[in-house]
Amino acid sequence: MFKFLKRLFKGENGVRVRIAPSPTGYLHIGTARTALFNYIFAKKYGGKFILRIEDTDLERSDKKYEKDIIENLKWLGLDWDEGPYRQSERLNIYEKYLNKLLKEKKAYWCPHTKEELEEERNGQIANKTVLIHKCDARDKDLSRGELIRFKIPKAKPVISGNETIYPADSIIFNDIIRSQVHFFTDPIGDFALAKNISTPLYNFAVVIDDYEMKISHVIRGEDHIANTPKQILIQRALNFSTPQYAHLPLILDPDRSKMSKRHSATSIEEYQKQGYLPETLVNFMALLGWHPSDNKEKMSLPEIIQCFDIKRIQKGGAIFDVQKLDWLNSQYIKKYDNEALLKLIKQLPDFEIAANDSQLLKIINYGKERAATLKNFQAIADSYTRLNDYKSEMLLWKNTGAKNTKENLRKTKEILFVILEREFNKSGSEKYLMPLADSQGRGEVLWPLRVALTGRDKSPGPFEIIDVLGKEESLKRINMAIEKLSNLII
RNA sequence: GGCCUUAUCGUCUAGUGGCCUAGGACAUCGCCUUCUCAAGGCGGGAACAUGGGUUCGAUUCCCAUUAAGGCUACCA
Numbered sequence: 001m002f003k004f005l006k007r008l009f010k011g012e013n014g015v016r017v018r019i020a021p022s023p024t025g026y027l028h029i030g031t032a033r034t035a036l037f038n039y040i041f042a043k044k045y046g047g048k049f050i051l052r053i054e055d056t057d058l059e060r061s062d063k064k065y066e067k068d069i070i071e072n073l074k075w076l077g078l079d080w081d082e083g084p085y086r087q088s089e090r091l092n093i094y095e096k097y098l099n100k101l102l103k104e105k106k107a108y109w110c111p112h113t114k115e116e117l118e119e120e121r122n123g124q125i126a127n128k129t130v131l132i133h134k135c136d137a138r139d140k141d142l143s144r145g146e147l148i149r150f151k152i153p154k155a156k157p158v159i160s161g162n163e164t165i166y167p168a169d170s171i172i173f174n175d176i177i178r179s180q181v182h183f184f185t186d187p188i189g190d191f192a193l194a195k196n197i198s199t200p201l202y203n204f205a206v207v208i209d210d211y212e213m214k215i216s217h218v219i220r221g222e223d224h225i226a227n228t229p230k231q232i233l234i235q236r237a238l239n240f241s242t243p244q245y246a247h248l249p250l251i252l253d254p255d256r257s258k259m260s261k262r263h264s265a266t267s268i269e270e271y272q273k274q275g276y277l278p279e280t281l282v283n284f285m286a287l288l289g290w291h292p293s294d295n296k297e298k299m300s301l302p303e304i305i306q307c308f309d310i311k312r313i314q315k316g317g318a319i320f321d322v323q324k325l326d327w328l329n330s331q332y333i334k335k336y337d338n339e340a341l342l343k344l345i346k347q348l349p350d351f352e353i354a355a356n357d358s359q360l361l362k363i364i365n366y367g368k369e370r371a372a373t374l375k376n377f378q379a380i381a382d383s384y385t386r387l388n389d390y391k392s393e394m395l396l397w398k399n400t401g402a403k404n405t406k407e408n409l410r411k412t413k414e415i416l417f418v419i420l421e422r423e424f425n426k427s428g429s430e431k432y433l434m435p436l437a438d439s440q441g442r443g444e445v446l447w448p449l450r451v452a453l454t455g456r457d458k459s460p461g462p463f464e465i466i467d468v469l470g471k472e473e474s475l476k477r478i479n480m481a482i483e484k485l486s487n488l489i490i
Numbered sequence: 491g492g493c494c495u496u497a498u499c500g501u502c503u504a505g506u507g508g509c510c511u512a513g514g515a516c517a518u519c520g521c522c523u524u525c526u527c528a529a530g531g532c533g534g535g536a537a538c539a540u541g542g543g544u545u546c547g548a549u550u551c552c553c554a555u556u557a558a559g560g561c562u563a564c565c566a
Binding site: 020021022024054056057059060110114117121124125127128129130131132146147148178181182183184187188189191192194195196199201202203205206221222223224225226227229247249250252254256257258287288289290291293294295297314315316317318319320321323324325326327328330334369370383397437441442443444445446447448449450451456457458459460461462 | 491492493494495496497500501502503504513514515516517524525526527528529530558559560561562563564565566
């Protein structure tokens with residue numbers, strides 16, 4: 001009953017959207033965001049999210065990229081309901097429609113070679129005219145040639161008086177985000193549909209697949225706006241209905257150009273390796289060009305789906321701001337489960353730390369307040385466990401002398417000995433050491449203690465470090481410091 | 491060159507003709523907290539691209555200019 005009502009409301013097939021990456025590179029952040037918006041839209045309206053691998057370009061496509069795309073889509077939690085379909089496995093379908101178009105003279109074989117095309121093009125650049133191929137074979141119905149082109153239909157001439165007027169033909173489509181977009185067909189030119197009968201090109205394969213897969217909404221990047229009239233032209237020639245279009249604004253580099261490898265990390269995997277959580281990336285990507293009606297910014301995927309409204313998607317491109325990404329990630333890390341963080345950190349490439357799991361868990365517990373990325377835990381863990389080489393003078397707080405400092409460290413050691421067998425942890429050490437610090441001056445006691453434990457002028461607090469290091473190592477380092485101070489006194 | 495798109499703090503954005511002295515977040519700066527560094531709390535500075543209209547009234551509507559970006563393949 002519910003399903004029936006839903007179908008009634010959404011039309012025959014309901015909402016069906018797709019993400020159509022081409023496996024010519026690792027999962028790009030832009031592709032991932034497009035996938036995210038499609039996913040959100042599908043879930044919001046109880047529709048289906050379809051994965052289609054667009055691998056018609058055999059030379060540039062690679063299985064390793066396909067694998068990366070699939071793995072990282074899953075990592076982000078963007079699971080698809082159908083697919084993956086592969087265009088390379090659907091060649092006979094395209095062939096069927098290509099033959100139909102050829103037979104109905106809506107497409108034709110173009111006999112011109114790459115070289116001839118280039119020459120024509122160079123001439124057009126020199127003359128500053130529109131860059132399109134004007135084929136002298138468009139009505140010759142050749143049975144073969146260099147490639148198959150779409151024959152752009154000419155508007156019917158209008159005769160007024162003794163004048164014949166050729167009206168400009170135009171394509172107007174409704175974009176959910178941008179409202180009406182208008183194109184004249186003339187400057188489009190007879191574009192290529194396929195290299196040959198069994199090698200379709202992008203614009204053609206997309207139209208066929210979207211029709212065959214009953215795609216209701218095409219949500220994709222703004223860089224496809226110019227392709228849309230071509231695709232609509234093919235749909236009309238084949239008597240297909242036109243899906244709803246929504247063109248997302250681009251993700252930009254700080255110089256406002258389309259986000260590219262030259263300026264930033266563009267693949268999802270790179271962000272994963274740097275220690276960003278999938279929750280962060282999903283949240284952040286959703287906020288790039290979209291905003292809920294309230295001011296809420298930290299949102300889980302279900303929450304985003306809940307309040308998502310496609311009409312609120314921005315028209316202008318959005319710069320990818322790593323600083324805000326870092327902040328968001330730090331917010332998620334703070335709330336994350338310690339055990340889960342431990343697992344993730346150990347999976348990080350190049351993560352090396354001289355500490356056991358229970359120490360690491362303590363470090364995570366204390367250190368997650370200061371981490372922006374998982375990778376930061378390397379430096380954080382070091383600051384807890386690794387003793388830096390340091391000059392004896394560093395032990396002196398402001399203008400406290402070596403003698404007093406040594407005395408304070410000695411007293412500190414004594415107190416630590418008292419709690420050796422019982423509360424040798426953060427709260428215990430703090431409880432017993434703070435009275436001394438308060439009576440002798442906090443800086444006078446705590447500063448040398450912290451330097452003794454770390455050899456650093458900047459570090460986490462001494463009680464946390466004592467907890468991580470344990471009694472043996474802590475006392476060893478304090479003894480070392482006392483020795484250093486003795487040398488200073490002599 | 492042609493076509494298309496876009497235009498609010500440095501950045502992401504709120505805003506759909508009067509609620510705007512333009513709100514929030516990141517970043518930045520200051521203060522508090524504090525043994526240091528972070529984290530946290532409080533506060534400050536910071537924007538409607540320009541010029542014309544329309545209107546009693548424009549950030550908001552229209553036009554132009556400017557600027558930025560995208561597309562212009564036998565890539566997708």
